[in-house]
Amino acid sequence: MMRRLFIGSVWLYFALLLIGPILYLAVQSFDGGISAFWNEVTKPEALHGFTLTLEITAIVLVLNLVFGTITALVLVRQDFAGRTMLSGLIDLPFSVSPVIAGFMLILLFGPDTILGTFFGTLGVKVLFAMPAMVLATLFATFPFVVRELTPLLQTIGTDAEEAARTLGANEWQVFLKVTLPMLRWGFVYGATLTVARAIGEFGAVLVVSGNILMLTQTATLHIYQSYVDFNYVGANAVALTLLAVSFAILTLLEVAKAKAVTTVA
Amino acid sequence: MTTHTLLQLALRSAAVGYVSLLILLPLAAIAHQSFVGGIDHFIQDISTPQASSALALTLEAAIITTIINALFGTLSAIVLVRYEFPGRWFLNALVDLPFAIPTLVTGLMIAAIYGPTSILGLWLQQGGVTVLYNQPGIVLAMLFVTMPFTIRSLQPVLMELEREQEEAAFTLGASPWTTFWKVTVPSVLPGLLTGVFLTFVRALGEFGSIVIVAGNIPMKTQVASVYVYGEIESYNPQGATSVSVFILLISFLVLVLLERLTRPPGERMPRWFRWSNRPLAMIRPSEIG
Amino acid sequence: MIVSYLFPILLAWVAFSGSVMAGESKELTLAVYSVPKEAYERTIIPAFQRSWKQRTGQEVRIRTSYGASGAQARAIIGGFDADVAALSLEGDLDQIAKAGLISHDWRTGPHKGMVSASVVALGVREGNPKGIKVWEDLARPGVEVLYPNPKTSGGAMWDVIAIYGAGLKLAEQQAGAGKKPSAESAEIVAAGLLKGIQKNVKVMDKSGRESVTTFERGVGDVIVTYENELLPRIKSHRPYEIIVPNETVWIENPAALIDRHVDRHHVRDVAEAFVSFLHGEEAQAAFAELGFRPIGQPASQASTRTSLPLPNRLFTIADLGGWDTISAKLFGPRGAWTTIVEDLARGK
Numbered sequence A: 001m002m003r004r005l006f007i008g009s010v011w012l013y014f015a016l017l018l019i020g021p022i023l024y025l026a027v028q029s030f031d032g033g034i035s036a037f038w039n040e041v042t043k044p045e046a047l048h049g050f051t052l053t054l055e056i057t058a059i060v061l062v063l064n065l066v067f068g069t070i071t072a073l074v075l076v077r078q079d080f081a082g083r084t085m086l087s088g089l090i091d092l093p094f095s096v097s098p099v100i101a102g103f104m105l106i107l108l109f110g111p112d113t114i115l116g117t118f119f120g121t122l123g124v125k126v127l128f129a130m131p132a133m134v135l136a137t138l139f140a141t142f143p144f145v146v147r148e149l150t151p152l153l154q155t156i157g158t159d160a161e162e163a164a165r166t167l168g169a170n171e172w173q174v175f176l177k178v179t180l181p182m183l184r185w186g187f188v189y190g191a192t193l194t195v196a197r198a199i200g201e202f203g204a205v206l207v208v209s210g211n212i213l214m215l216t217q218t219a220t221l222h223i224y225q226s227y228v229d230f231n232y233v234g235a236n237a238v239a240l241t242l243l244a245v246s247f248a249i250l251t252l253l254e255v256a257k258a259k260a261v262t263t264v265a
Numbered sequence B: 001m002t003t004h005t006l007l008q009l010a011l012r013s014a015a016v017g018y019v020s021l022l023i024l025l026p027l028a029a030i031a032h033q034s035f036v037g038g039i040d041h042f043i044q045d046i047s048t049p050q051a052s053s054a055l056a057l058t059l060e061a062a063i064i065t066t067i068i069n070a071l072f073g074t075l076s077a078i079v080l081v082r083y084e085f086p087g088r089w090f091l092n093a094l095v096d097l098p099f100a101i102p103t104l105v106t107g108l109m110i111a112a113i114y115g116p117t118s119i120l121g122l123w124l125q126q127g128g129v130t131v132l133y134n135q136p137g138i139v140l141a142m143l144f145v146t147m148p149f150t151i152r153s154l155q156p157v158l159m160e161l162e163r164e165q166e167e168a169a170f171t172l173g174a175s176p177w178t179t180f181w182k183v184t185v186p187s188v189l190p191g192l193l194t195g196v197f198l199t200f201v202r203a204l205g206e207f208g209s210i211v212i213v214a215g216n217i218p219m220k221t222q223v224a225s226v227y228v229y230g231e232i233e234s235y236n237p238q239g240a241t242s243v244s245v246f247i248l249l250i251s252f253l254v255l256v257l258l259e260r261l262t263r264p265p266g267e268r269m270p271r272w273f274r275w276s277n278r279p280l281a282m283i284r285p286s287e288i289g
Numbered sequence C: 001m002i003v004s005y006l007f008p009i010l011l012a013w014v015a016f017s018g019s020v021m022a023g024e025s026k027e028l029t030l031a032v033y034s035v036p037k038e039a040y041e042r043t044i045i046p047a048f049q050r051s052w053k054q055r056t057g058q059e060v061r062i063r064t065s066y067g068a069s070g071a072q073a074r075a076i077i078g079g080f081d082a083d084v085a086a087l088s089l090e091g092d093l094d095q096i097a098k099a100g101l102i103s104h105d106w107r108t109g110p111h112k113g114m115v116s117a118s119v120v121a122l123g124v125r126e127g128n129p130k131g132i133k134v135w136e137d138l139a140r141p142g143v144e145v146l147y148p149n150p151k152t153s154g155g156a157m158w159d160v161i162a163i164y165g166a167g168l169k170l171a172e173q174q175a176g177a178g179k180k181p182s183a184e185s186a187e188i189v190a191a192g193l194l195k196g197i198q199k200n201v202k203v204m205d206k207s208g209r210e211s212v213t214t215f216e217r218g219v220g221d222v223i224v225t226y227e228n229e230l231l232p233r234i235k236s237h238r239p240y241e242i243i244v245p246n247e248t249v250w251i252e253n254p255a256a257l258i259d260r261h262v263d264r265h266h267v268r269d270v271a272e273a274f275v276s277f278l279h280g281e282e283a284q285a286a287f288a289e290l291g292f293r294p295i296g297q298p299a300s301q302a303s304t305r306t307s308l309p310l311p312n313r314l315f316t317i318a319d320l321g322g323w324d325t326i327s328a329k330l331f332g333p334r335g336a337w338t339t340i341v342e343d344l345a346r347g348k
Helices: A002-029 A033-042 A044-077 A083-090 A098-109 A114-122 A130-156 A159-166 A171-182 A184-200 A203-209 A219-228 A232-264 B003-035 B039-047 B049-082 B088-095 B103-114 B119-126 B135-160 B163-171 B176-205 B224-233 B237-261 B271-277 C002-016 C037-056 C069-077 C090-098 C135-139 C154-175 C183-199 C208-216 C227-235 C259-265 C268-279 C281-289 C298-302 C323-331 C336-345
Strands: C026-033 C060-067 C084-086 C114-125 C201-203 C222-226 C240-243 C250-257
Touching: A002 A232, A002 B049, A002 B088, A002 B103, A002 B135, A033 A044, A033 A232, A044 A083, A044 A130, A044 A184, A044 A219, A044 A232, A044 B003, A083 A130, A083 B003, A083 B237, A098 A114, A098 A130, A098 A203, A098 B003, A098 B224, A098 B237, A130 A184, A130 A203, A130 B003, A130 B135, A130 B176, A159 A171, A171 A184, A171 B003, A184 A219, A184 A232, A184 B135, A203 A219, A219 A232, A219 B103, A219 C208, A232 B088, B003 B039, B003 B237, B039 B049, B039 B237, B049 B088, B049 B135, B049 B176, B049 B224, B049 B237, B049 C336, B088 B135, B103 B119, B103 B135, B135 B176, B176 B237, B224 B237, B224 C069, C026 C037, C026 C069, C026 C259, C026 C268, C037 C060, C037 C268, C037 C281, C060 C069, C069 C084, C069 C090, C084 C090, C084 C268, C090 C250, C090 C323, C114 C154, C114 C227, C114 C281, C135 C154, C135 C183, C135 C222, C154 C183, C154 C208, C154 C222, C154 C323, C154 C336, C183 C201, C183 C336, C208 C222, C208 C227, C222 C227, C227 C240, C250 C268, C259 C268, C268 C281, C323 C336
Parallel strands: C026 C060, C026 C084
Antiparallel strands: C084 C250, C114 C222, C114 C240, C114 C250
């Protein structure tokens, strides 16, 4: 049956590209046994890395949800000069290599720049500190929420909202009671992707953080440090942990979806 | 002006402002670096033998990646949304993982599994295919990091797509094939195009995994992002930014095309073109306000 | 509503988290290249903290960052406010000085500002299956050679310089005893050797460390790298053998304090003490543990301070005309190495 063939091909595609490599990672991280794995994952540098990654991810998620939604609504619902340019800009972060992303921030906030000296006089350290790391991650994750919402908004159209308006609802009510619920899955997907991507951000943060041990070393930077210290078990163990966290979030998403379907049915 | 219009303007300024600060400003800084020596210098920077080879290789690999991922991504999205089968939740949860995996780890995993010392790698080599430190390795790395795009862009759209539309077509006597082409495809087109174009754009910028699996031999296995890194590290920021700006321009054009194609029919041409070609009676009031 | 309150709070949190609370103790920030990390973290830094406490009664907190030498230099120029930089190449320190951050002449310190030394060496698999003995063996067909990309790795620059210099030495040998080859003919021999070896390179990692990890993953027959990269790995029971060619380059790694930052942080005394600590016995012993050679003139190796073999045709960067000259000659836009790579790609 065509069905079997399709499902089988998809499994094969996933296995070759995704499952195989991840299995390898899992095996490598337990190379020294469970105790070695546990030691690596709970040592101070690793814990600091996890905490820092969590902080950055939280900030980035909030900002992206707010501004991503606004941008998606504006892009789909409004037609204005420059809309195309705006749309073209939104996804550009995907094609910017992390080296350049980091370099950009240095060009903008470096010691001899306007922004750099401005923040310097305020006593706020941007580069080689938290703000630059947040900016780098923000840059990399911005497209996700917008892109999850735009096709959805295009497919849904404005009928339900206009109906609500004619029935007397004000803008805020329309937004909260009609728009948001319809966009629910777009939000959930967008948030999930943002979190996943923020957790995995590496290249740009390496450049702008200074990689200072126990201060600006995120989980991914810690993985890199372990790797170049020849601590393969450590690198793989922390990487596997990050993956497990992302996978857990993604699985929860699947569970929520299944529940939603059964509730409707 | 109505509250509605005011609100629209406020939202628009917020969006434009945020995007300008976060994306336009940094990119302008890069562009400034690359054009500081004038347009001639820019052209020179991107036409050196190493730069042009790197660009060609990157574009080629990205196109191959896009085709493969478009096919398999679409198939995967349809299978994941339309069919129920054991383990579906598992595959669904896996799809986004490439985003979460640091590119360094991606590179290491691919190198380990397809490398010359692994079973799979050796087997492929017997068959004449050297994956690692060769062009196929580059495509493999790009495939990995772009895998979620098509699937994720299609899924929400497929899920919201009312099955009633398809069922309606059925009851009216349309064949499955016709239903597919005349009902399903046009509805999912925005999602599909978004996924495909994003795959291409993302593949162009990949660095962390490629630098581990590609070998990085200039003019043979060195992609643009690795070339750029080399130039920055050897104190040639201008050459680096020029090549980056070139890649960005290509990406920008692709994304602009995407935006145009995913608009509802009637809005695909630029505004100035539309105004002059439509009879006054057809212009909607909302476009004037 | 909530958003407008949340925003400034978020901004404030982001801006001030991670900022240092200045207290009783002093804080010193170090930017070090990646290789000697273990020596610093395990021995040198704790020893220095003890010695400083003994001397002044003060606690000193030391923040460290390890990364590629060039990347660290660029970060410092880009605003990373390290107080002391210990890098792999003198060229990188010069870049920092050029940017105006180092105002003293760091070469006037003990040992001309250098704190550790090594040579370029070859690593092969246990048993040396391909029978590598001399540089020319690396150019044999069927031998896979590993070294990183000189454009991104200071270590690779040392490696290529070693190969080129070895070529020049070989030209001298070919010319016969007492006779000196002309500069052009020597350069032709050197470029020939470099081309033959570069041809056998299929992977160029972006840093020396990554090159070693690639070698560890089973790629390549012979790796060209620092001797002090190979020795600790062999000590950890890795199945490698090390070959120190007779013709190789003497590597020296500098360290200096960054004037602008130490003055801004008011830690000049600590920084100066730290830099001189690096030249002291304890630090040098820690470096030796990791496989470095004692600093000073190579000829002084004859002393019992090291058991490492002394190559009899060793040369230094000075012999090749100094960093700027040799790096422009090899890696510049029309440099020997650059041309070789392009020719190889075109099949020439």
